[in-house]
Amino acid sequence: MAELVAVIASTHHPFYYRASTAPPEERPPFADAWVAKIAAFRETLTRANPDVLVMVGSDHFHQLWLDNMPQFLIGKAPFYDANFYNEEREFGLPRMLLRGQEDLSAHILRDGLDAGFDLAFSNELRIDHSVTCPIITLRPEADLPIVPVYTNIFAPPLPRPKRFVELGRTIRQLVESWPSDKRVAVIGTGHLSLELGGPRQFGPHGPDPEFDRKAVEWIASGDIEGCLSEVTLDSLWEPGNATHGFMDFMLMMGVAGEGAKADYVDTLDLFHTMEAYFTWYPNGVTA
């Protein structure tokens, strides 16, 4: 069976690419510290030596739209084009082309449906910055095949937080039951407290540093029960109107498992939102 060699949860910040690639005179003052943190975080994936990446993210109204909105969707295609015109325009993100791991997509769809998740699928999916940001930060060579998993954290009505955790647990079981000798990493990105298009946006810190502190603690300690006892669809409006993206972190906590302490934890307090980086090695990692 396949081996789950790393579980990685991260914020995705579309400004990183430009901040890290701009000429020195145009780089923001925090860029060097940010690049150093990303380089250390990247090493946690490199050490796991993965063959395949399962990428959990959320389409930001790029390909998926309100006339036909899936709650959870698996990409199943040999290739995925990546990034859209408005991401190029606003963030300077490059166009990319990633290979797909279709047999793992098929396995997750078949056995996921049988496990009680009515997963939608797409055979022609262009992925957006929720998936390409972690490719840029963690695997800039973009050389590994992927399985995209999209969640709806964006267009109410949303699935409840517990459902995200359950999907994470199921994804882990499905990866570990995949008849393959591949080494699989599951990487998911979401947000801590975040406000977009509201009165608390683009402040000197994230909109709710206290929520961020608690969230980092829940994730780092694998405290799924504690997190579920406080986080609801209603409560997530309070730290910021885009904080439902935290549910993708909860999904990743489900992948890592109840009580699973992260092997690597780092944060970076930026304007607008806090960055946070977590890695688990379910079976340890060779030195």
Place this chain on the structure above:
Amino acid sequence: MSKYLIDKFLFTVDRDPDLVERYREDPRGTVAWWEAERANAILGSHSGEASTWLKFEDAEREALAAHDYVRLFELGAHPFLTLTLFIAMFERDYDEPLAFQKEYGRRLQHFGLPYPDIAT
């Protein structure tokens, strides 16, 4: 309420560079044209199939025609769609990085929780 149609306007304009410029330069004319010609397009139909019933309420049409992002927030337009399109249109008019985004936030300061419902 036709929040869905406001969102559809923001979504379709934002994804078309020519329409972004057209809406910036002629908001009222663009909204009128879009409602007459594009509002009913079924986006998943490549052959031009259309619905028959979609139209703005007066307050929604006026908010879009006036580039009034504060009113759009109040009406429950999806804040990500509004923000993204308005950055595309107006960020260029400000000298400092993020100055437009910060002004946008300041102009919404009178809203407290719970914010207007964005469910469609």
